[in-house]
Amino acid sequence: MSIKRALAAASAAGLALTAGGAYAADSLYNLPQGVTPVSHWVYDLHMRTFWFMVGIAVVVFGAMLISIIFHRKSRGAVAANFHENIWIEMAWTAAPFIILIALAVPAVSVLVKMEDYSKADMSIKVTGYQWMWNYDYVDNGISFYSKLAEDTNTARQLDSKVSPFSVPHYLRDVDHPLVVPTGEKIRLLITSGDVIHSWWVPDFGGKTDAIPGYVNQMWIKVEKPGTYRGQCAELCGRDHAFMPIVVVAKTPEDFRKWVKAEGGHLKAGPQSGAATMNRVRKPAPNAAQPKPPTKPPVEGSGTTL
Amino acid sequence: MNTHAAAVEHGEHHGPERGFMRWIRTTNHKDIGTLYLIFSGVMFVIGGMFAVVIRAELLEPGMQIVDPYFFNEMTTMHGLVMIFGVIMPAFVGLANWMVPIMVGAPDMALPRLNNFSFWLLPFAFLLLLSTFFMPGGAPASGWTMYAPLVEQTGMAFPFMVFAIHLAGISSVMGAINIIATILNMRTPSMRLMKMPLFIWSWLITAFLLIAVMPVLAGAVTMLLMDKYFGTSFFNAAGGGDPVLYQHVFWFFGHPEVYIMILPAFGIISEIVPTFARKPLFGYASMVYALASIAFLSFIVWAHHMFTVGMPLSAELFFMFATMLIAVPTGVKVFNWVATMWRGSMTFETPMLFAIAFIVLFSIGGFSGVMLAIVPADFQYQDTYFVVAHFHYVLVTGSLFAIIAAIYYWLPKWTGHMYNEFWGKVHFWTSLVTVNILYFPMHFLGLAGMPRRTADYALQFTDMNQLVSVGAFTFGASQLIFLGVIIACVRGGKKATAQVWDGAKGLEWTLESPAPYHSFEVAPEVE
Numbered sequence: 001m002s003i004k005r006a007l008a009a010a011s012a013a014g015l016a017l018t019a020g021g022a023y024a025a026d027s028l029y030n031l032p033q034g035v036t037p038v039s040h041w042v043y044d045l046h047m048r049t050f051w052f053m054v055g056i057a058v059v060v061f062g063a064m065l066i067s068i069i070f071h072r073k074s075r076g077a078v079a080a081n082f083h084e085n086i087w088i089e090m091a092w093t094a095a096p097f098i099i100l101i102a103l104a105v106p107a108v109s110v111l112v113k114m115e116d117y118s119k120a121d122m123s124i125k126v127t128g129y130q131w132m133w134n135y136d137y138v139d140n141g142i143s144f145y146s147k148l149a150e151d152t153n154t155a156r157q158l159d160s161k162v163s164p165f166s167v168p169h170y171l172r173d174v175d176h177p178l179v180v181p182t183g184e185k186i187r188l189l190i191t192s193g194d195v196i197h198s199w200w201v202p203d204f205g206g207k208t209d210a211i212p213g214y215v216n217q218m219w220i221k222v223e224k225p226g227t228y229r230g231q232c233a234e235l236c237g238r239d240h241a242f243m244p245i246v247v248v249a250k251t252p253e254d255f256r257k258w259v260k261a262e263g264g265h266l267k268a269g270p271q272s273g274a275a276t277m278n279r280v281r282k283p284a285p286n287a288a289q290p291k292p293p294t295k296p297p298v299e300g301s302g303t304t305l
Numbered sequence: 306m307n308t309h310a311a312a313v314e315h316g317e318h319h320g321p322e323r324g325f326m327r328w329i330r331t332t333n334h335k336d337i338g339t340l341y342l343i344f345s346g347v348m349f350v351i352g353g354m355f356a357v358v359i360r361a362e363l364l365e366p367g368m369q370i371v372d373p374y375f376f377n378e379m380t381t382m383h384g385l386v387m388i389f390g391v392i393m394p395a396f397v398g399l400a401n402w403m404v405p406i407m408v409g410a411p412d413m414a415l416p417r418l419n420n421f422s423f424w425l426l427p428f429a430f431l432l433l434l435s436t437f438f439m440p441g442g443a444p445a446s447g448w449t450m451y452a453p454l455v456e457q458t459g460m461a462f463p464f465m466v467f468a469i470h471l472a473g474i475s476s477v478m479g480a481i482n483i484i485a486t487i488l489n490m491r492t493p494s495m496r497l498m499k500m501p502l503f504i505w506s507w508l509i510t511a512f513l514l515i516a517v518m519p520v521l522a523g524a525v526t527m528l529l530m531d532k533y534f535g536t537s538f539f540n541a542a543g544g545g546d547p548v549l550y551q552h553v554f555w556f557f558g559h560p561e562v563y564i565m566i567l568p569a570f571g572i573i574s575e576i577v578p579t580f581a582r583k584p585l586f587g588y589a590s591m592v593y594a595l596a597s598i599a600f601l602s603f604i605v606w607a608h609h610m611f612t613v614g615m616p617l618s619a620e621l622f623f624m625f626a627t628m629l630i631a632v633p634t635g636v637k638v639f640n641w642v643a644t645m646w647r648g649s650m651t652f653e654t655p656m657l658f659a660i661a662f663i664v665l666f667s668i669g670g671f672s673g674v675m676l677a678i679v680p681a682d683f684q685y686q687d688t689y690f691v692v693a694h695f696h697y698v699l700v701t702g703s704l705f706a707i708i709a710a711i712y713y714w715l716p717k718w719t720g721h722m723y724n725e726f727w728g729k730v731h732f733w734t735s736l737v738t739v740n741i742l743y744f745p746m747h748f749l750g751l752a753g754m755p756r757r758t759a760d761y762a763l764q765f766t767d768m769n770q771l772v773s774v775g776a777f778t779f780g781a782s783q784l785i786f787l788g789v790i791i792a793c794v795r796g797g798k799k800a801t802a803q804v805w806d807g808a809k810g811l812e813w814t815l816e817s818p819a820p821y822h823s824f825e826v827a828p829e830v831e
Contacts, residue, residue, distance in 0.1 A: 171760060214548065
């Protein structure tokens with residue numbers, strides 16, 4: 001898309017998003033609807049709040065516009081002298097309350113569901129480092145580092161002479177993606193080994209900060225197989241822009257094949273690991289420091305422990 | 306308000322000191338106000354150049370101009386300079402100029418302290434800007450200086466902390482001065498509930514400043530202790546807590562946000578009635594709204610950090626408290642619209658900027674309500690949606706109000722009318738370019754572009770180019786503003802005392818330019 005078209009799109013959008021832009025599945029103008037229950041709930045909340053705001057804007061800006069058009073001196077308007085009206089003032093203090101309650105009620109119900117980490121089918125520990133991620137499948141004995149793919153890394157250097165447009169998935173590709181099964185509730189235990197990072201895949205509906213000394217949680221339940229891309233969302237130093245996240249969702253059968261191929265083991269029974277982990281309360285400020293990598297992870301190694 | 310302008314004939318017996326030392330040694334509130342405004346303008350150019358570097362690098366995907374670390378230095382220093390060096394000093398400058406002549410006082414209550422408050426600032430920012438030449442470069446961990454990342458700063462670290470201390474001391478002393486002036490120096494016949502809204506807004510802002518600048522000082526001092534004296538306030542390995550830093554910082558940071566917008570509310574509440582030729586609608590509710598916003602600002606800080614993993618109960622509390630702010634803020638917007646309603650409006654440049662303020666600040670308010678919805682915030686947090694939000698409230702909010710105030714009071718300061726044609730050119734170019742600059746950021750954020758990144762994925766290219774074009778043209782259109790101001794200082798049509806035919810208030814009873822010493826005898830207010 002050219003600048004011209006982007007300009008046209010932005011101006012057409014004006015105060016309201018254009019319908020076409022707003023509802024496309026992988027929109028360039030709006031939140032993704034995503035592939036997890038959470039991402040759908042969040043998308044609906046987002047659109048609901050957005051349309052409420054558009055409604056308020058139409059009323060308030062409309063009144064202003066009428067006033068600007070008609071109540072101007074050049075049209076011979078003579079100023080009235082009213083300067084208070086207790087009933088109007090009470091009404092427009094109360095009205096926002098009602099709108100806010102209408103917005104808050106569904107938000108609370110979504111939030112309560114988002115914060116329910118129980119009955120997870122598996123847990124994966126995610127640790128942020130400057131500037132890569134470590135994924136530790138606590139139930140399967142698989143652990144590896146995931147960092148910026150080599151072709152992007154070459155292209156992004158200051159005087160690389162390689163056009164980013166020649167690199168597939170520039171900046172959104174890693175050497176070892178996180179692989180997860182579809183249809184299972186996966187709990188991510190998120191922490192950091194150095195500074196604060198934030199684990200974010202927009203298609204999963206949100207982000208959670210990776211903080212040294214804390215183990216934060218979020219859960220995902222990916223509905224369909226595919227490759228989902230995101231990146232670190234909390235400023236973490238020089239290469240903050242260069243620590244992407246790639247998640248490959250496979251069907252449970254394919255996932256089990258992948259676990260075997262990686263040399264991991266399948267857990268004995270459902271919830272063996274998760275049941276005990278459920279007792280972990282967050283935040284755990286005095287939790288043991290996650291160990292920093294003992295040596296810099298080498299490209300292509302580190303798939304198994 | 307009817308006043309008798311007895312003050313004017315005094316003041317000629319003791320004019321300003323001659324020569325350069327006038328500006329160093331002055332204790333005159335008008336001189337110090339001018340100094341603050343000039344300082345703010347210089348810092349605006351510097352902070353703007355940082356923004357130009359940011360937008361130039363983001364013109365295309367890939368790294369073309371600067372190292373990613375230098376890019377982070379740019380975002381960090383852009384934030385620090387614009388907040389502490391531009392918006393805050395500009396409001397303090399306006400307060401210095403206008404508070405005494407709006408409350409009928411001869412000067413600020415503590416003139417020597419006033420001089421000291423100002424002269425701390427240039428040194429604070431010289432220190433801060435000098436860090437570019439230090440080993441390790443300038444601070445690069447964002448203006449929020451989150452631990453533990455900030456402790457990776459090089460030699461710049463203690464200088465940044467000291468600069469913040471100096472700027473904070475300056476702010477607190479300025480705030481004390483403003484409170485003392487308003488409460489003790491006000492002309493006796495002006496009751497509190499008769500004070501102009503700009504005075505009310507600054508009175509409340511000054512209390513916020515005194516309450517929270519020491520909290521910031523405490524936060525950065527704890528960082529200093531952690532880095533150099535072996536403490537572990539924020540160091541998890543030593544039993545400390547990195548999230549504690551964010552709580553302390555935002556306990557300062559959220560009231561700080563309102564420190565930068567409440568005086569803007571006051572300015573708009575002065576300008577709209579003048580050009581609508583109609584009294585402000587709901588004066589009392591405006592004052593109560595200011596006070597409730599100030600109170601709420603102390604209990605919403607954690608909405609800046611919903612993603613750190615707070616308990617559900619805390620997330621709910623901060624969501625509800627944050628949403629509540631929409632109520633008094635809404636009241637203010639409704640009151641402005643009701644003031645315009647059935648007025649007799651003209652649209653000189655200050656009024657144009659004031660109307661743009663109301664509309665664009667409201668857009669920032671709408672995205673603010675969206676951000677308050679915690680589950681949705683998990684998506685918005687740390688994206689360009691947030692960048693769009695706070696630039697709508699800080700640039701088209703605070704900065705537009707400052708520009709409106711300068712156009713509004715410039716004839717009073719200089720004695721000349723500014724050039725209305727060029728003022729309007731400045732307005733329309735600013736209005737168009739500022740929206741090209743910030744509106745697409747909403748889309749970028751929603752589509753998944755994180756903030757504070759030196760590079761971006763290819764699908765964001767078009768929008769980023771649009772934003773960069775908006776940034777360059779918005780920056781360039783401020784040169785018109787500079788031209789208009791310089792021309793107005795040097796000459797132009799003689800301004801009357803009243804300046805605007807709908808203007809009411811003590812400042813308009815003084816001749817233009819306002820005499821060096823004014824209101825040596827307390828004026829009468831009806």
